[in-house]
Structure formats: structure tokens, C-alpha cells
Amino acid sequence: MSDTGGERHLVNNGRTLMSITPEEITTWDVRTHRRGHSYPGYGEEDLATFAAVTPDGRQLALSVDDRIWIWDVRAGRVTAKLSTGVPGVVEFGLGGDTLLMDPGAPDSETESSGSVQAWDLRTRRMLVRVPARADEMMQHTAISPDGRWLALCSDKRPLEIWDTAERGTAPVPWPAGLKRYSCAGEVSEIAFAPDNRTMALLTETGIRRVDLRSGRELTGIGGRTWTRSGSARTAGSSPRAGTRG
Structure with a gap:
């Protein structure tokens, strides 16, 4: 070619x-x-x-x-x-029916904070909008294939899971261990399973998995390969330049 x-x-x-x-x-x-x-x-x-x-x-x-x-x-x-609004980083959900947009790096000149937005492409409606602080940098964002769950992680807040149907943070009692992870360094990527039932975090020590319905942490995977949208690497390795979660 x-x-x-x-x-x-x-x-x-x-x-x-x-x-x-x-x-x-x-x-x-x-x-x-x-x-x-x-x-x-x-x-x-x-x-x-x-x-x-x-x-x-x-x-x-x-x-x-x-x-x-x-x-x-x-x-x-x-x-x-x-x-x-002014777009930042744009990506489609795994199912292709949702669009996720986060504001990217803060604009130091305009002090514009932007917002994380999730859209349903079938109805052309915004599912949820999460405002970002003026000095906040979104490190990782992901949306489940069915558009129900939005995960976001920034340098100014811990991991958050949003329920787009309720337009608010999910009421599920997430494991305290997951909330302690630093979005600025310990979490390398976030992804949802194709069946919409499980969320995975790639961390320095392995892949942590959680059941989205109960909030219960599932058996993790240490040192295994992480595959998402055609890319693959080993838990604990650094992302390639130019990639993001």
C-alpha cells in the first residue's frame, strides 16, 4: 500500500x-x-x-x-x-451507537473547562453531560456498548461511574479499592465488556474487573495482555505515544 x-x-x-x-x-x-x-x-x-x-x-x-x-x-x-461545543477527544463506543467526547487539555488562554459528553447516535440525543473544572485534565473516559454506563477518571477526581439513564453517578456500591486508584498514574486504561456487565481497569499490578450490576469486584488478571479496539499491551506497561484510554 x-x-x-x-x-x-x-x-x-x-x-x-x-x-x-x-x-x-x-x-x-x-x-x-x-x-x-x-x-x-x-x-x-x-x-x-x-x-x-x-x-x-x-x-x-x-x-x-x-x-x-x-x-x-x-x-x-x-x-x-x-x-x-468546541470538541476535544472524540471516540465511538464499542457498539458504534454511542459517541463519547471529552474536553482534552484545559485551555489556559480562555480558561474554558468544557465537559465530558455521551451521545446516542440512534436518537441524536445527548445522554449525559459531566462538567469539567477549568484546570481539570481528563485522563481516561469510556462508555459501555449499550450506552448505559460512563466511566471517567481525571487528575482532579477519583474514578467515577455515571448512569446515563439517570444522568447522575451510579448508586452501585463500588469496591473501596477501586476508588483509591490514582487516575493520574495508577490507572492506564478503562474498558467495558461487550456484554455490558463488566468494567475493567488496567493498573500497574494487573487488570481489575468489577461487576456493574452489583459493584462486586471479580477475580483480577495479573500481568496479562490488554486488548481494546485493535491495540494490545501487557498490564504494567506504558501506553504508546499518542494513545489514550
């Missing part, structure tokens, strides 16, 4: 490589190295910038001024325009 610039992302559980540019979107079969499908790009290079792709590769999130556009790759058109 020639180097044409743009973005490249693994989708379909690592089976497909997507090359994304404003002019063209191309898929490649990772196993056979063969070119798959080509679709028209989203164009308007000076207006829209790529922000994220769904795990199945069917939708893109594009940053346009103070909104996020959802681009249908196969249809070649915008299907939704979400008024999110």
Missing part, C-alpha cells in the same frame, strides 16, 4: 485496515494484503477534519467548528450533526 497520507485505522477486530483521506476512503484486508472497497471521501478538507471511526468502520466522526458530523462511509453522506 502506497503512502498517501491521511489517517489509518484498524477496524473489524483488526481484520481490516482503513485509509481515510478527504478525497477517498479505502479498505485493505490485513491477512491477504489485498485492497477491498473504495468509497468517496468526506471532502471539504478546509472545513471538516477527521476525529474518529466506529469499530466496524461504517461511520466517521468529523470535527466541524463547534459540531461533530457523523459520516456514513458506504452512503457517502452526513447523517447527523451534533452540537457538542
